[in-house]
Amino acid sequence: MCKRPMPLQQAAEPNLTEHTLERLRKMILCGDLAAGTPLQERTFAERLGVSRTPLREAITRLITEGLVTRNTRGTPTVSRISVSEIVEILHVRRLLECEAARQAASVNSAPEDWLNFKATIEEFVTNERPNAVAHADFDFDLHMHIAKTAGSKLLAELIQGLKLKTRIFDQGEIPSRFQPGALEHIEIIDAILARDPDAAEAAMRQHIENAREAILAHIHRLS
CATH class of the missing domain: 1.20.120.530 (GntR ligand-binding domain-like)
Incomplete structure (x- = not known):
């Protein structure tokens, strides 16, 4: 019997994504992450003690909320509100x-x-x-x-x-x-x-x- 190929990237557990989202959101809203701060995946995955998948999903949610935007290089960055x-x-x-x-x-x-x-x-x-x-x-x-x-x-x-x-x-x-x-x-x-x-x-x-x-x-x- 042929086995189905594993997906190249599996989604993170919902609870882990939500937990990562809440931590990042709080860091932004409390001013720990100033406007313009780049959210480098490797750096913040290590800082929060999670893999890149939940971090990436959390950042996508923050982009939807408008708290994070992508700069000209595509790097997610804490938004500046004019x-x-x-x-x-x-x-x-x-x-x-x-x-x-x-x-x-x-x-x-x-x-x-x-x-x-x-x-x-x-x-x-x-x-x-x-x-x-x-x-x-x-x-x-x-x-x-x-x-x-x-x-x-x-x-x-x-x-x-x-x-x-x-x-x-x-x-x-x-x-x-x-x-x-x-x-x-x-x-x-x-x-x-x-x-x-x-x-x-x-x-x-x-x-x-x-x-x-x-x-x-x-x-x-x-x-």
Whole structure:
């Protein structure tokens, strides 16, 4: 009996690829890998203790997310996000997330989840402020919960991709936004709990507008 030839390259185990993806994504979002850093396969496979296959698959996912691009030589490189791209991303986020907040306030969702988010915010404000990574994780989880509650898988996926691209600015880069951002999040949650779509949309719009102004001011200070 003839045996089937082995494939030239086997796919990595899903769990290993996901683990590698999460580690690389966190390194980018936390600033451990600066914009423009080349992701050489051999170097990072050794650094992460994995073979090249899961690393290659993880990098492909990061390219899809926009966190990594290929330079003129084809080398995957941590993306640089220009001011014009930030403006465009935040503009689209405002359109999508305002709609998500409106829809989230229009459905009959479990109040316990929203109350838990609100309690965590109040804990952040009244007690010791969380570190930058913990705060960014919470911010991401809250925005994604709103998007998923809206009930559209496509809407949630679009918001997730755009949020990842701007998340680096939530890593403690703009400490002056912590307190105002927390109060804005509470306002959004209260509107959703009250099932007031207009108020939820308005609160989200104000939140993203304020974040946009703070990010642009931060970028200009650095330039």
